[in-house]
């Protein structure tokens with residue numbers, strides 16, 4: 001009689017284990033499905049990759065604004081994303097490098113083109129320029145955020161309040177990011193997902 005209840009206790013115990021395992025395995029299935037849905041959503045809704053992974057603070061939006069520094073446009077052709085010097089720049093699209101040079105108010109600039117789309121990265125570090133003609137893939141690192149002050153451009157008209165030459169019209173390191181479609185600037189936030 002001593003072990004009369006033993007089979008019942010063991011079977012209840014086993015049932016609990018089976019139940020817990022069932023819950024856990026179901027949870028995993030749900031998680032995997034959520035992730036798959038998420039990645040599909042991401043791919044289907046963003047033909048453009050966010051240009052600086054890990055940084056998504058926008059300090060200036062697309063459109064009309066007060067010029068933050070002399071020489072900067074009151075019509076802002078792109079968005080400014082706060083990111084420290086040296087941050088990796090990611091190609092938003094698969095395409096070809098058509099420009100890697102100093103470009104006036106934009107300072108050191110990289111432009112990637114694919115058909116009627118041009119994506120530009122301004123105030124970059126010229127030491128990490130890709131070569132014009134390079135084919136790049138969406139998601140590939142193509143450069144780095146540049147410093148505020150640069151000394152590698154002759155007769156640079158852009159200067160800070162101390163008279164030191166700057167990386168175009170800029171008050172500090174950041175990425176100016178723009179998208180042109182059919183030769184017209186569009187609001188990048190309507191195309192890229194953070």
Ligand SMILES: [Zn+2]
Pocket residue numbers: 060076078079080175176177
């Ligand atoms: Zn800007």
